[in-house]
Amino acid sequence: MQPNGLFVLAVGLCSFAVVVVFAAFMAHRAWKLAKRGLRISRVVLPLAEDLARKSEDLARVSYGVGLKTDEIALNLEKIDASLHRLQVVFKAFSESVAPFRKVTDYFGM
Secondary structure, rough: OOOOHHHHHHHHHHHHHHHHHHHHHHHHHHHHHHHHHHHHHHHHHHHHHHHHHHHHHHHHHHHHHHHHHHHHHHHHHHHHHHHHHHHHHHHHHHHHHHHHHHHHHHOOO
């Protein structure tokens, strides 16, 4: 039994119709996905730009804090040196006042 030309044409057209319907369905799904992606990008893009700007600001602030930390460390070293000098002066003053205290204690003043 040989297939009839009309039967082969009908099977071919049905197959073509199935392929076209499937392609139309996939195109519709792709279009919906593209619209959703564009809508999401309109919302997310400003947020991403804001996040980038804030991260740059944070980097700038942290750099400034790093500089201030270096300045504070330098000032602490200066304060430590000043404190050491003050301790030396206090010790020298205490030693210089000792004879005067002995005299005042001797005379009961």
